Amino acid sequence: MIGRASTDSPPCRFTVLGPPGLNCYGTELDLGSPQQQAVLMLLLVNSGRFVQVGELIDGLWGDRAPVTGEAVIRTYISRLRRMLSGHGLGSAIRSQAGGYLLDPSLFVLDAAEFADLVESARREHTAGNVSAAADHLAAALDLWTGTALAGVPGDAAERERSRLERLKLTATQELLRTRLELGEHAEVVAEVPLLIEQNRLEEPLYEIYLLALYRSGRRAEALEVYRTVYDLLSEEMGVGPGPLLQAIHEKILRADADVHDGTAVPRTGSHTARSGQVPGRGFDRQFIGRDAERAVFRAMLEGRERSGPLFVCGPAGIGKSTLLRKFADDARASGRQVWHLHDLDASERRERLEQVADELSTAVGPVLLLDSFEEFGDLEHWLRDEYLWKLRGAAIVVVAGRTGPSAGWLIDPAWSGTFTLRCLGALSDAESAALVEARGVARELRDSIVDFAVGSPLALSLAAEVGRSLPVAGKPSRRDAVRYVVDNVIALLVGPAPTAAHRWALHVCAHARYTTEDLLRAVVPDGQAEELFDWLRAQPFVETAAHGLDINGVLRESLEYQLRWRDPVGYEQMHRRIREYVMGGLLRDVRDPHGSVAVMRTIAHLRRRGGVVPRYVSGTGDEDLQASTATSADHGELIAMAREDHGESAAASVRFWLERQPNAFHLLRDRRTKRLRAFMSWLLLTAPAPEELAADPIVEAIWQDVSRRMELPAGAHVSVARHLFCPAGEAEPSFITDAFQARLMRGCLHEPGLAASYLVLSNGKFWRPLLEYLGHHEVETDHPNSIFGHDWLAPPPGEWRDRHLDEELWAQRRLNLFARQG
Structure with a gap:
């Protein structure tokens, strides 16, 4: 088949364009559980670079990661290595500095074959070999055996699945257009409706369908389809059909003989502008990322996007100017004339803009790129109300600035719904790693640079340029290099x-x-x-x-x-x-x-x-909960939750203390459904009655510990977090445990007369390191629950708050920018 691996290709082949699989030497390997497959997929997507354990945990579980996530990941890696070793691939997964790398040289990948075939098809089409292009596209789509990464769980798998399925849909559309060029109109008419049913808002499919119907002699049906899509887009998105679909519809109305897809654009000159018009230059081949923004711009070039301006916004250093240079190259490659305005002096801006407007009026397919829009504040009203309004529909306009369009654009009915806004975010870890690698940085420095830069193209580029020089004798020290990067990041991003x-x-x-x-x-x-x-x-x-x-x-x-x-x-x-x-x-x-x-x-x-x-502390995630103190109407529900999750003895304890100290119980309920999610009690003890000690062995053990450690001063008391019941989150940090920790800490630090505090935990093994770190002792008891206490009369709260201060302040974290990874 066209584009298949040659006979000297690696004998092991991954398949991700369907259910994941790995075939080695003719044997289909068992990839294990879906979660294990997700870990393998993450290594595969990032082939050639070390993937940190934290990335694997985030990719598999996101903000729902269990506390044991790192151990689980290592178990999956061990199983994968054992599976691969059985087929002579023991070195396929390498570990280094808390991360893992899958060696891409040992495998072929069907997704890579797919991409190569699609690219070959485009080259053939450009060369005029339409039939060969169709063959390549058909071969590419034949590689698919189902939904990409079918059955693989996790956010990362979902993102990769979405990306691959989008590429498949794009290739399918290209094949359908190519088949229209080959005259297969009736066949395309039969195939497109199913695709439309699966992608109801994909406007290019309707363009193809209208063309196929009309060229098959079914003009009335084509017009009816246009009315249907017009209503659909209006009802679900509040917009009308795009300019290309409108143009096809108008030609069908006129029964033109030359209805085509409108993508051919005559090749003309190209221009860039600072103070004059000079030939465009090729863009740096090291450009990385921004696929979504380039797709929007490509749609504008092809007439599939709205005709108003494209605003690209984001903070300094996020890559707006670099993206505009890439837009300029993409536009020239499509045969457009380009005017790229940047670095204009304040005194020359309006004059230069007016000059460009005259040049645009006689150009074919002009593109205007306007950079640093925040510097045009004094001209914004003129640009919005006169200049860009006159260019609307006559030229593709892209405007880049730090803050995007002002409120005047948003409330002006003349511009409402006509422009597109794209806010640039940080590069992904994979894109960051690719950028640093493309800059020629030594492998041992890449991970620390990527970790430091947090997706900032400016910081990545600065660190990469300094990092390239560090291994050479006589260059700046690592400390000086870090300071250079930091100072420049602050100067350029903040000023x-x-x-x-x-x-x-x-x-x-x-x-x-x-x-x-x-x-x-x-x-x-x-x-x-x-x-x-x-x-x-x-x-x-x-x-x-x-x-x-x-x-x-x-x-x-x-x-x-x-x-x-x-x-x-x-x-x-x-x-x-x-x-x-x-x-x-x-x-x-x-x-x-x-x-x-x-x-x-x-x-x-x-x-x-x-x-x-x-x-x-959970760090992320949110729940719509409301807090309240228990009332008599809540008692039965609290007792039932205690019984269901902790047994009859817990239910008896809750019942007993609800009768003695009902105001000590604090509840968290779902704000919408009012369902009880969790509750805790904060008992106040001064001199427990004998019946209280007899009824609750845990309180008895706590009071014995208090008696051994202190003589309770007059007016002082002991508080006990006796019941901490949150069934969904006891084994790991959650929104609920965060809220309970705040309540407990508030009591410990700010409750008047508090002499000692105690916590009773059913999962003491998990919480023990935190409580030991915070200076709590563990009470010896035969009870299955763990008891932790703190004597607040011994160290004053201020001293307790200052524990570990030096560690908080001066421990190294993420700042060793050029640390060697080894």
């Missing part, structure tokens, strides 16, 4: 701050999980909190989240690193102030579940450089 207070506000926003005006008021002096908050919020690199402002990615890490080495004393003071604000006022005052979880995630974020705390 100069107006004042020292603004610079401090940036560092606070990078260090805290969420930044509010109240936090700035507590941390930054001089009463400028309101002004600083408004300034931060207006910056394109700052995101507005539900609980405050947030800086993500490489800029957060760069600002952190810069302050740590430039002003370690100031860094520690800032950390202490944020920590005191969070552990003090914020934790003391929070009551609702969402606020409680946000506080716990902030605490985990402050401790992210050291210790075990972050492992016991």
Whole structure:
């Protein structure tokens, strides 16, 4: 078959264009469970680079990863190696620095064969060999045996499945168009309806269907199909058919003899513009990623996308200018004339734009690319109301800027629904690795650079250029190299701050999980909190989240690193102030579940450089829960949950303490369904009655421990988290355990008269490392539940809060940018 591997290809072949499979030397191998197949798929998709265990965990489970995820991954890897070793492939999976690599040289992949065949078909079509192109496309589609990666679970598998299925649909459309060129109109008419049924909003399929019907002599049916798709797009998407479908419809109405697909464009000259019109240059072959944006632009070139401008927005360093240069090359390759305006002086902008408008009026298929739109603020009204309006439909226009179109574009009825907005995000880990590799960086440096850059093309490129020089004698030290990259990232992404207070506000926003005006008021002096908050919020690199402002990615890490080495004393003071604000006022005052979880995630974020705390906070995920104190109407439900999940003795304990201290029980319910999700009790003990000790052996063991350790002062008490029942989350951190931890911590640090606190846990083995880290002792008992306690009369709360401070502040994490991976 065309495009098949040659006789000297590896004898082992992966298939992913259907149920996953691996055939070695004629034997079909058993790939194991679906989860194990998902791990193998992730290694396969990233063939040639080491995939970190964390990536495998995220790809398989996402934010639902079990605490034992790393051990499970290693088990799957071990099984895969054993399976491959049995067929002479013992070296296929290599491990290094907490990651695994699948050697691509040992296998062929049907998805790669598919891509090669499609590319060959396009070359043949360009050369005029339409029949050969059709053969190649048919051979490519023959490789498919079902849904891509059928049965493989996980978010990563779903993303790869979606990508492959999209490529299949594109190839199918190309084959159908090619067959129309070969005159197979009736055959195409018979095949397209099923594809449309499976892809109801795929407009190119309707274009093909209309052409096939009309060329088969079925003009009335073609017109009826157009009316149907017009109604469909209007009802489900609020838009009309695209310009290409409209053009085909108009020609069918006129019964034109030359109805075609409209994709042929005459080849003409190309232009770029700064201060003049010069020949375009080829784009850097190292361009990586942005497939979705290029697909939108390609649709505009082919007439399949709306005729209004395409806005590309994103913070500095995200790759807007690089993408526009790639657009220019793509446009020239399609035979378009290109005007690429960038780096224009303020004094020449309007004059140059007017000159370009005159040139566009006589051009064939013109494309205007306008970069750094944020610098055109004084011309925006003119551009929106006059200039770009006149170009609408006459030229393809792409505008790139940091913030995208202003509100004036969004509320102007004349522009409503006519333009497309694409906000550039970070590159994926795979794209980042490919970019660094393309820059020629030594293999041992790639993973640390990718980890540091967090998908920022600017940071990746800077680090790659420095990283290429590091192995050479006499070049900058690794410390100087890191500082060079960090300083340039900050300079290019942020620029100069107006004042020292603004610079401090940036560092606070990078260090805290969420930044509010109240936090700035507590941390930054001089009463400028309101002004600083408004300034931060207006910056394109700052995101507005539900609980405050947030800086993500490489800029957060760069600002952190810069302050740590430039002003370690100031860094520690800032950390202490944020920590005191969070552990003090914020934790003391929070009551609702969402606020409680946000506080716990902030605490985990402050401790992210050291210790075990972050492992016991969920980090992501949200649930719509409401908190309340138990009422008499809730008692039966609480007892039933305790019985169902922990047995009759637990139910008896809940019943007993509901009678004694009903206000000690705190509930979490689903806000919509009112279903009970979890509950806890926070008992207050001063001198338990004999019947209380007799009724509850755990409280008796706790009181014996209290008696051994202290003499309870007058007015003091002991609090006990006696019942912590959350059936869905006891074995791993969750939204519910985050909310309960906040409640317990608030009681421990801020409850008046608290002498000691105790926690009773059914899964003590899991939570033991956290409680030991936080200075809790374990009470010896024969009871199957674990009991942990803390004497608050011994170390004052301030001292307890300062435990492990040095570890929080100075432990290394992600900042060793050029560390060798070995």
